[in-house]
Amino acid sequence: MSVNELLTDRHLHTTYSDGKNSLEEMVQAAIARGMQQIAITDHMPLPFSDECAIPKDRLLEYREAVLAAKKTYARQIDILLGIELDYLPQHLDWVQEIVALGWDWVMGSVHFLSIGDTVDQPYIVDYAENVFREVLEKGAQGDIRKLCADYYANVQALVQTGWIDCLSHIDLVKKNNRNNQFFNQNESWYQEMVREVLYVVKSFDVMVELNTAGLVKPCAEQYPSEWIIKQCLSRGIPLVLNSDAHCTEEIGREFERFLTLLDITSPASGERRSRDLTLINFSSPTVGEGRSRDLTLINFPSPASGEGTSTRGEHHESKKSTGNT
Ligand SMILES: [Zn+2]
Numbered sequence: 280m281s282v283n284e285l286l287t288d289r290h291l292h293t294t295y296s297d298g299k300n301s302l303e304e305m306v307q308a309a310i311a312r313g314m315q316q317i318a319i320t321d322h323m324p325l326p327f328s329d330e331c332a333i334p335k336d337r338l339l340e341y342r343e344a345v346l347a348a349k350k351t352y353a354r355q356i357d358i359l360l361g362i363e364l365d366y367l368p369q370h371l372d373w374v375q376e377i378v379a380l381g382w383d384w385v386m387g388s389v390h391f392l393s394i395g396d397t398v399d400q401p402y403i404v405d406y407a408e409n410v411f412r413e414v415l416e417k418g419a420q421g422d423i424r425k426l427c428a429d430y431y432a433n434v435q436a437l438v439q440t441g442w443i444d445c446l447s448h449i450d451l452v453k454k455n456n457r458n459n460q461f462f463n464q465n466e467s468w469y470q471e472m473v474r475e476v477l478y479v480v481k482s483f484d485v486m487v488e489l490n491t492a493g494l495v496k497p498c499a500e501q502y503p504s505e506w507i508i509k510q511c512l513s514r515g516i517p518l519v520l521n522s523d524a525h526c527t528e529e530i531g532r533e534f535e536r537f538l539t540l541l542d543i544t545s546p547a548s549g550e551r552r553s554r555d556l557t558l559i560n561f562s563s564p565t566v567g568e569g570r571s572r573d574l575t576l577i578n579f580p581s582p583a584s585g586e587g588t589s590t591r592g593e594h595h596e597s598k599k600s601t602g603n604t
Pocket residue numbers: 290292363523590591
């Protein structure tokens with residue numbers, strides 16, 4: 280039994296939002312990689328201008344295309360109709376309308392901040408480093424605690440909507456925190472903010488994503504950080520391993536780092552995981568229970584350094600670089 284036979288990747292982008300490859304290409308690449316299940320989770324349409332979201336007038340087309348692919352490839356792979364939802368406190372009706380369309384899998388993200396007078400064009404938390412500095416100065420008067428507090432308050436509020444299955448890149452605010460240049464995660468004020476979020480995550484029975492995209496970002500580690508993963512495990516919060524791929528090569532990116540020590544040869548864990556895959560009702564805690572047990576076996580090799588393309592900032596940047604190359 281190979282590791283890949285058990286793999287799922289429930290956070291993938293296509294050209295419907297800011298991905299570089301078409302839906303068809305992403306699905307075929309996932310099949311070629313032996314994925315058993317994927318979720319297509321393009322960025323939801325936004326009520327303000329943003330080049331990385333699904334255009335509002337293409338949302339239904341997106342849904343139909345994913346549902347069609349689900350049918351076409353049903354024998355080869357399980358495809359979930361997903362969406363990467365943004366938390367926009369000033370536009371909750373807009374967000375709710377999208378949720379109400381009905382999805383197999385809803386990832387919840389905070390890419391935008393609510394600090395400053397930015398209703399029509401909110402500050403982005405995960406764009407390039409120079410933009411982050413600008414947001415910090417203009418939005419939070421240089422106070423990193425204020426910026427983090429706003430970010431985590433939004434994450435918490437997102438969970439409390441009850442709209443999401445899984446929280447994406449929970450500590451995305453660290454994306455540009457290369458060598459702790461903005462804050463140190465060991466500081467108690469920061470850890471307290473995260474712990475408060477985890478308390479709410481647990482009580483709302485939401486899963487947390489282990490997103491490998493962070494490995495190639497300035498922060499040079501997965502989202503979330505190891506100490507947060509340990510907190511999730513000790514609280515019984517289910518973790519879902521995702522790549523947040525924006526192109527075919529990124530599907531299942533660096534999953535081996537987190538899977539090598541999983542007990543994949545034991546029939547029990549194999550059975551458990553395949554059972555998980557058939558229980559696509561993600562409100563069932565069973566799915567997560569098995570998974571978080573699996574993840575206790577993970578070790579944490581030191582992450583690769585270096586920078587690559589990017590999630591949202593990720594996607595903003597990748598879009599730009601696409602244009603340049
Ligand atoms: Zn994403």
